[in-house]
Structures are given as structure tokens and as C-alpha cells.
Amino acid sequence: MLAKILIERQFKSGNEKEILSLLNQLRSLAMNQPGYISGLTMRVPDEPENMMVIGTWQTLDSWYSWKENMERKNLEAMLDIYQERPTEYREYVVGSGLLT
Structure with missing residues (x-):
């Protein structure tokens, strides 16, 4: 099932x-991973x-493989140096059968 990762x-x-530079390196590497579909990077204007980042993966398993x-x-460890707080991840699946 399609996965969206925030x-x-x-x-x-x-x-x-x-x-x-680090974010671009992450994106370049992600693009070559099995199951990667797309990524979108956004900023709060003010x-x-x-x-x-909203990443789209073919499955949660493909995302988990990339995450590990x-x-x-x-690269994440290098980004941590510049962050106020740890990176937060939210994982969603897209499609029918979500509620049974």
C-alpha cells in the first residue's frame, strides 16, 4: 500500500x-532507493x-529500508547538529481498507 511520510x-x-546541501544529498540518495516515488520539501513562510518533507514510497517496508x-x-546525524529538536516522523498509508 502506498505510503506518505511526513x-x-x-x-x-x-x-x-x-x-x-545535506538535504539535497538525502534526496539524491533516496531517489535511487527501491520503492521511492517522490519527495516534496516545504518551509513555513514566516x-x-x-x-x-513529504516523501512518497510504494510501501511502508520500502520506507523502513531507507530509514535504516x-x-x-x-547524513541525518550531520543534520542533527543544526536542529533545535530531533526530527519528527509521521507515517501514513494511502488507500482503501484502512478502517475495518
Whole structure:
């Protein structure tokens, strides 16, 4: 079942160049992972340090495989340096049969 993953990050002010570089590296790696469909990065207009990524994956299992990928974990650790708080993840599935 199709999965939508919401990834919320709150960065400290400054270091935008480094942050965007790391986010671009994450996106580039994700695009080559089995099950990856798309990703969308958004910012709050009045609070540009608040960002949300909406990732679309073929299945939750494909997302979980990527989430546990060592290259991804290394980039996430580098992003943690610039964050106010830990990254928050919300995982959703799309489709019928959600409520039985």
C-alpha cells in the first residue's frame, strides 16, 4: 500500500547552505532507493527554519529500508547538529481498507 511520510525538522537560524546541501544529498540518495516515488520539501513562510518533507514510497517496508540505511543515518546525524529538536516522523498509508 502506498505510503506518505511526513518528516518535520526545526533548524537553528543560520547555516542554510550546509543544511540545504545535506538535504539535497538525502534526496539524491533516496531517489535511487527501491520503492521511492517522490519527495516534496516545504518551509513555513514566516519561519524558514521550520521545514517539512513529504516523501512518497510504494510501501511502508520500502520506507523502513531507507530509514535504516547507513548512508541516510550518517547524513541525518550531520543534520542533527543544526536542529533545535530531533526530527519528527509521521507515517501514513494511502488507500482503501484502512478502517475495518
